[in-house]
Amino acid sequence: MRAIFKDPELQRRYEVEGYVVVPFYTDEDIRELKNIFNAMSSELEDRGFYISIMSKNVEYKKKIHPLIKAIAEKRAENILIDSEFISSSFAVKNIGDSSIFELHQGVSFTDEEKFDTYTAWTPLIDVDRNNGCLFVLPKSHRLWRQIKKTPDFVSPFRNIKEHLWNEYAVEIKMKAGEALIFNHNLIHGSLANHGKTIRIATLNAFKPKEAPLLLYTSTDKDPNNRELEVYQFHKDNYYTIDVLRKPDNIEGVELIGHAQEKILTFTEEDYDKMYEDMMAGKVLI
Numbered sequence: 056m057r058a059i060f061k062d063p064e065l066q067r068r069y070e071v072e073g074y075v076v077v078p079f080y081t082d083e084d085i086r087e088l089k090n091i092f093n094a095m096s097s098e099l100e101d102r103g104f105y106i107s108i109m110s111k112n113v114e115y116k117k118k119i120h121p122l123i124k125a126i127a128e129k130r131a132e133n134i135l136i137d138s139e140f141i142s143s144s145f146a147v148k149n150i151g152d153s154s155i156f157e158l159h160q161g162v163s164f165t166d167e168e169k170f171d172t173y174t175a176w177t178p179l180i181d182v183d184r185n186n187g188c189l190f191v192l193p194k195s196h197r198l199w200r201q202i203k204k205t206p207d208f209v210s211p212f213r214n215i216k217e218h219l220w221n222e223y224a225v226e227i228k229m230k231a232g233e234a235l236i237f238n239h240n241l242i243h244g245s246l247a248n249h250g251k252t253i254r255i256a257t258l259n260a261f262k263p264k265e266a267p268l269l270l271y272t273s274t275d276k277d278p279n280n281r282e283l284e285v286y287q288f289h290k291d292n293y294y295t296i297d298v299l300r301k302p303d304n305i306e307g308v309e310l311i312g313h314a315q316e317k318i319l320t321f322t323e324e325d326y327d328k329m330y331e332d333m334m335a336g337k338v339l340i
């Protein structure tokens with residue numbers, strides 16, 4: 056994969072660990088983003104955890120994406136090489152137990168055999184384990200590769216999450232305005248917010264400029280049919296999708312082919328072995 060960070064040391068850490076933390080928004084950016092959020096928060100659903108791209112309200116998403124992007128792109132261009140925005144959204148964690156976001160990986164936005172995709176997650180308040188910081192599993196992006204379709208992706212580590220939390224998850228405490236930039240294959244998640252205020256973060260997802268923007272989907276209800284449809288987005292409008300339906304009603308979207316879905320199931324021993332092998336220098340992907 057080609058370098059995505061201007062700073063070679065950041066690139067090295069990103070390749071090894073799957074993430075880096077860097078200064079990102081200024082105090083003024085944070086004020087502006089909070090104002091944008093507050094002005095439109097009535098559009099958000101009343102759920103424990105919520106990402107604005109999940110909204111059913113397309114008009115809301117069309118407003119939110121460019122407003123966040125306009126602020127984030129001034130910061131991203133100092134850090135990233137030739138990267139394009141896929142979607143910019145708010146990730147909202149209300150107070151209470153239902154705001155946990157279990158361990159997961161990002162969906163495939165392109166052909167991950169050829170290109171990385173990566174997200175800058177930036178909290179607008181200081182965060183730690185008590186109020187909704189991210190936890191990551193360092194190096195997990197290097198363990199295996201498979202297409203992560205949307206919706207209803209069957210995660211290979213669905214049965215061993217407690218083991219992963221206990222043995223591998225690392226708390227990433229962050230200051231407001233810092234960005235955790237992580238590879239979409241990295242396993243990550245966040246605990247419930249037990250702080251005093253709602254936790255708002257922005258999510259800016261990127262791809263290398265030359266990578267095609269793809270969506271792998273199946274809306275077929277037959278559990279034995281593993282054929283996925285592969286759509287390519289030719290316009291900058293990925294953020295308008297409704298994840299529960301095919302994107303064939305969106306301008307500039309083309310069905311370019313099909314791919315086979317692979318269902319994997321890891322036991323604790325499988326995961327530990329993959330991790331040990333990777334640490335011993337065996338190339339897994």
Ligand SMILES: O=C(O)CCC(=O)C(=O)O
Nearest residue numbers: 146156243244245256258
């Ligand atoms: O905002 C959070 O707490 C989690 C966000 C996240 O993990 C994601 O969007 O993939």
